[in-house]
Amino acid sequence: MKRVVVAPGDGIGxxxxxxxLDVLKFFHPDWEYTxxxxxxxxxxxxxxxxxxxxxxxLRKADLILFGAITTPPDPKYHSVVLRIRKELDLYAxxxxxxxxxxxxxxVRENTEGLYSGxxxxxxxxxxxxRVVSEAGSRRIAxxxxxxxxxxxxxxxxxxxxxxxxxxxxxxxxxxxxxxxTGISIDKKYIDALVLDVLQHPSxxxxxxxxxxxxxxxxxxxxxxxxxxxxxxxxxxxxxxALFEPVHGSAPDITGKGIANPIAxxxxxxxxxxxxxxxxxxIEVERAIQKTIAAGxxxxxxxxxxxxxEVGREILKNLALSxxxxxxxx
Ligand code: NAD
Ligand code: IPM
Ligand code: MN
Numbered sequence: 001m002k003r004v005v006v007a008p009g010d011g012i013g014x015x016x017x018x019x020x021l022d023v024l025k026f027f028h029p030d031w032e033y034t035x036x037x038x039x040x041x042x043x044x045x046x047x048x049x050x051x052x053x054x055x056x057x058l059r060k061a062d063l064i065l066f067g068a069i070t071t072p073p074d075p076k077y078h079s080v081v082l083r084i085r086k087e088l089d090l091y092a093x094x095x096x097x098x099x100x101x102x103x104x105x106x107v108r109e110n111t112e113g114l115y116s117g118x119x120x121x122x123x124x125x126x127x128x129x130r131v132v133s134e135a136g137s138r139r140i141a142x143x144x145x146x147x148x149x150x151x152x153x154x155x156x157x158x159x160x161x162x163x164x165x166x167x168x169x170x171x172x173x174x175x176x177x178x179x180x181t182g183i184s185i186d187k188k189y190i191d192a193l194v195l196d197v198l199q200h201p202s203x204x205x206x207x208x209x210x211x212x213x214x215x216x217x218x219x220x221x222x223x224x225x226x227x228x229x230x231x232x233x234x235x236x237x238x239x240x241a242l243f244e245p246v247h248g249s250a251p252d253i254t255g256k257g258i259a260n261p262i263a264x265x266x267x268x269x270x271x272x273x274x275x276x277x278x279x280x281x282i283e284v285e286r287a288i289q290k291t292i293a294a295g296x297x298x299x300x301x302x303x304x305x306x307x308x309e310v311g312r313e314i315l316k317n318l319a320l321s322x323x324x325x326x327x328x329x
Pocket of ligand 1: 012016067068069070071072081228229230244245246247248249250251252253258259260261263300
């Protein structure tokens with residue numbers, strides 16, 4: 001039995017989480033599911049985007065299924081998703097990108113770098129401190145190296161060591177950890193890397209990088225799969241994990257019923273892999289592929305289907321895949 005906390009959040013979050021939850025409940029109807037209310041709308045209504053009580057509920061979860069949160073550039077508002085990553089110390093943000101002929105795992109450092117939260121405003125300038133610690137770098141380097149070791153044994157370290165001492169330090173530590181595992185290592189400046197990933201995705205296996213570079217790289221890499229509606233992510237800590245689409249709350253399409261639920265449903269696939277149920281995760285992916293192949297797609301993928309239609313079709317395909325061959329008795 002697992003304790004799953006479900007946080008739909010803002011915008012299209014509450015539109016894409018129900019179909020994802022249907023898929024998870026299809027396999028695990030008996031797990032404990034606890035919904036929580038948090039985010040920007042919650043802040044507007046209650047004055048608190050993430051209450052202490054909600055944070056406690058999240059701390060007690062084994063697994064968190066998260067939709068999306070609106071993070072406005074309002075100095076009075078502090079991003080909920082960033083706070084949760086830090087409070088729960090979900091230090092590894094995994095963003096898989098795969099398709100015909102490529103299978104990339106972006107491993108984004110998730111707790112420091114330019115997202116240190118150490119910021120101040122002076123009279124005529126605003127500053128954000130970019131923090132790259134030894135401990136923070138070493139644990140993500142170990143994580144990424146271990147991932148590469150279990151996959152195709154190739155690690156690319158995305159960096160800007162030519163410009164920033166903080167990145168030279170990150171690179172040095174990643175090299176040390178990767179060398180211990182004997183995997184092949186490649187270092188690339190992040191600007192050139194973003195283009196090369198788009199032009200030659202098959203050259204990549206695991207890519208490790210600092211927080212904001214991983215953020216930008218993963219949105220760009222979504223191009224390889226048809227857009228942001230396709231990419232899931234897993235935020236992994238020592239004892240728990242949070243799964244959320246890479247995309248945001250998409251205010252431009254909120255309320256229209258056309259958000260692509262695949263990123264959210266793939267979060268369930270990642271969750272199932274995380275709990276050791278890889279065969280079920282593969283079934284979810286198959287059901288997704290079958291749905292796309294049948295042309296049941298939301299407008300971002302060039303189709304005319306609604307969020308619900310795509311969700312229902314994926315569920316139907318899953319149910320069909322579970323049916324046993326007829327037996328003659
Ligand atoms: P976004 O990812 O919300 O949207 C970017 C574009 O992609 C939009 O045109 C949107 O319609 C499209 N898109 C995104 N998801 C889609 C889906 N499932 N189906 C179809 N189209 C989809 O990014 P944004 O517009 O830059 O940000 C909107 C808000 O979301 C901001 O407040 C931002 O801070 C927040 N955000 C939150 C998260 C998160 O909660 N993890 C992630 C990214 C952005
Ligand atoms: C993401 C998002 C977040 C980030 C924002 C909303 C704080 O873009 O999860 O990719 O920058 O990490
Ligand atoms: Mn992002």
